Amino acid sequence: MKLAITGPTSGIGAVAFSKLTPHFKEVFMIARNEAKAKKLIETLTIQDQKKVKFIYCDLTDMESVVAAAKIIKEKTSNLDVLINNAGGIFQNKEITKDGFEMSLAANHLGHFLLTHHLMPLLLTSGSPKVINVSSEAHRAAKVDFNDLNYKQKKFSSFTSYANVKLFNILFIKSLAEKFGEKGLNAFSLHPGVVKTNFGKETAGIFGFFWxxxxxxxxxxxxxxxxxxxxxxxxxxxxxxxxxxxKSKPVKPSTEANSEKMRDRLWLESEALLKHWL
Ligand SMILES: NC(=O)c1ccc[n+]([C@@H]2O[C@H](COP(=O)([O-])OP(=O)(O)OC[C@H]3O[C@@H](n4cnc5c(N)ncnc54)[C@H](OP(=O)(O)O)[C@@H]3O)[C@@H](O)[C@H]2O)c1
Known part of the structure; x- marks a missing residue:
């Protein structure tokens, strides 16, 4: 069994990486900070260390996502589990070099692109899975598909985060719908309110409550x-x-179950990423 995980260098992803590695034959550690990754790899047993391959990837840089998927494809012909865990909330509006709002790129677009390029490997496995780490914050989403990159609207750190966490759920539902018959299993989850690096640098009302x-x-x-x-x-x-x-299926928001929303998200994501798909 082979695993790939994003955001394995901190918090929830670091624990998932360390606890899951013993159960897999090969693990692709998809991260942007090699020094942090190496430090974590050193905490594993010698036997487990040999299973891990560090794959450089900055999810906000689409060239880097394509390159990461290409390297994984050179190293393996199949993948059993892909965990799209990386993410974060951004206090200020930032635009990536590709022209995307940072939180949209880091939490959704990077994973959409990565999953797209790894799909042939996943579909070669017996019972492949894609797992997206979403959040209960998705219930506060206020999506404007006409302005996903905040070109017109005033930027709101929390709303943009809530939106992308809704996208994590919508994307998973689309994956189950489009690839379920080919054997793909897709799940999203809320991890709880967890003490990690998440939200540490956020000020404003969200930072205060956090x-x-x-x-x-x-x-x-x-x-x-x-x-x-x-x-x-x-x-x-x-x-x-x-x-x-809490390891049990729960009902997400009405929007998260909306077929119209997930179809629109799929189309918009494809349109934004057309140079890299
Ligand atoms: N903490 C919570 O209460 C909570 C609640 C609900 C959902 N979540 C979700 O849980 C997931 C994990 O968050 P966490 O709480 O464990 O936070 P964290 O400690 O900040 O870890 C985030 C991980 O994502 C990686 N990452 C961020 N931006 C990236 C990028 N551009 N390219 C590649 N990797 C990137 C980070 O890499 P570096 O180590 O290089 O920074 C780190 O490994 C996120 O999707 C978050 O939205 C968290």
Whole structure:
């Protein structure tokens, strides 16, 4: 069994990476910080260290995403589990060199592109899975598909984060719908409110509440449990495309179940990424 995971250098992803590696034959550690990755690899047993391949990827740079997928394709012809875990909230409006709003690129577009390029490897496996780490924040989404990169609208850090976490769920539902018959399983999840590097540099109202919530947050070890559960467990095919919390399927927002929304997101993502698909 082969695993690929984004954002394995910190928080929830680091725990999921460390706990899942012993269960896989080969692990692709997709990250932008090699020094951090190497440090984490050194904490594994010698036997597990040999399974890990570091793959450089900055999810906000689409050339880098394509290059990462190409390297993985050169190293393997199949992949069993892809965990799209990396992400974050951005306090200010930032535009990537490709012209995308940073949070859209880091949380959604980079993963959409990565998953697209790794799909042939996934579909070669017996029972492949794609897992997206979303958030309960998706319930606060206010999506404007005509202005995904905030060219006209005033930027809101929290709304843009809520939107992309909704996209994580919509994207998973589309994957289950489009590739379920070919054997693909796709799940999204909320990890809990977890004490990690997430939100540390955010000021404003969100930053204020995030700091207030700190004493009540769960550990990264607890926050990684649903990701690990989904990666290791065979889930009933009737639950393909579902959203999970505490390792149980739960109902996401009405928008997250909207076929119209997921179809529009798919089309808009393809249009934005057409140079790299
Ligand atoms: N913490 C929570 O309460 C919470 C709640 C709901 C959902 N989530 C979601 O859980 C996921 C993991 O977050 P976390 O809490 O573990 O936060 P974290 O400690 O900040 O870890 C985020 C990970 O994403 C990576 N990353 C960020 N931007 C990237 C980019 N442009 N290219 C490649 N990698 C990038 C980071 O890499 P570096 O190490 O290089 O920075 C890091 O490995 C995120 O998707 C987040 O939205 C978290």
């Amino acid at each position: 700091k207030l919530a700190a004493p009540f947050m769960i550990t990264a070890a607890d926050g990684a449990k649903t990701t690990i559960y989904l990666a290791k467990t065979k889930i009933d095919s009737l639950k393909n495309g579902y959203y999970f919390k």
